Amino acid sequence: MTANLLWQIEPFQGPQNVYGWYVRSPAPGPNLGGQLTQIALTGGTGFLGAHVANALTQQGHNLRALVRDTSRAAQLREQGAELVIGDLNDGKALRDLVTNCDCVVHIAGAIKAKTAAELLAINGGGTKNLVAACADVIPDIRLLHVSSVTAREPELSAYANSKAASEVSAKAHGGSLVIMRPNAIYGPGDRETLQVFEIAEAWVQPVLSRPEARIAMIHGEDAANAIAAMVNTRAPTGLFEISDRCTKGYSWTQITQAAVAAVGGQYRPVPIPAAIMQMAGFVSGQIGRFSSEPPIFNSGKVREILHGDWAIDPGREIPAEIWTPKINLQDGFAQTVDWYRQQGWLKT
Secondary structure, three states: OOOOHHHHOOHHHHHHHHHHHOOOOOOOOOOOOHOEEEEEEEOEEEEHHHHHHHHHHOOOEEEEEEEEOHHHHHHHHHHOEEEEEOOOHHHHHHHHHHOOOOEEEOOHHHOOOOOHHHHHHHHHHHHHEEEEEHHHOOOOOEEEOOOOOHHOOOOOOOHHHOOOOOOOOOOOOOOEEEEEEEEEEEOOOOOOOOHHHHEEEOOEEEEOOOOOOEEEEEEEEHHHHHHHHHOOOOOOOOOEEEEEOOOOOEEHHHHHHHHHHHHOOOOOEEEHHHHHHHHHHHHHHHOOOOOOOOOOOHHHHHHHOOEEEEEEEEEOOOOOOOOOOOOOHHHHHHHHHHHHHHHHOOOO
């Protein structure tokens, strides 16, 4: 496994002052023991991690962040974060990261890699290494592990299997443990969801011809605030799933319609049979074998898309008195499109 694969989470490539774009800031919330706290953070240069770093610093927490590439850490520096240079294979860096911290927020991981073994090593093995570092330094430290709702169905894809493995690794932690499973996260800074809006701008929009398929959604800002809320030692431990509180999720038709409305287009759906999706995923995966950049769209991703139930389990929601989302799908999509256009990612 090469070191370059360790941080292939969604890259946050917006301007250094991206947080100034938001019209809202996370509401001040309770923190550990009512005092400013030291939080160890992995994945802070990624899309979700950047939102989480913002939420934590807005709430008065001090950050120590693990970074492999310091050129991507400008925002963390501006937030006063202490940087620890290393990756999830570097035991010393991981021990330095957690020393004298009150809580570890673990977001780093991979969403794609050349092989299933590499994904497993990064997501499962990286979490195992972090848990081992905690055991060496502060065995009872609070660990908040950000997983994925795909971990419910590990047989669907290499990614889903690797996220399930990461949860197994996290459960070996001896201290208080929170596992959070966000579903589809979107928002400013996310290049993966950009494709949804590029499709929405087209003359016609391909739509999966499976109306029963549902997927829950959450804006990156809301997901980050949920994570920040669960840093508090007074918050419960265990497994939680987070969404915009539309727990039953959205159909692909609803998502496409919302995206078309956000870009100001006209909805002209073209139903795409599952067999066509499967063929496209296979071809993309085969082409990716000869590419320097592994594709995110492959047969495994198609199986995830075709899976009928990515709704949120209401029994695993964060209690409303601890956190509630603020951004619905329509407003979140409109905000995201505005940001994409400001950055030149979408045409105006």
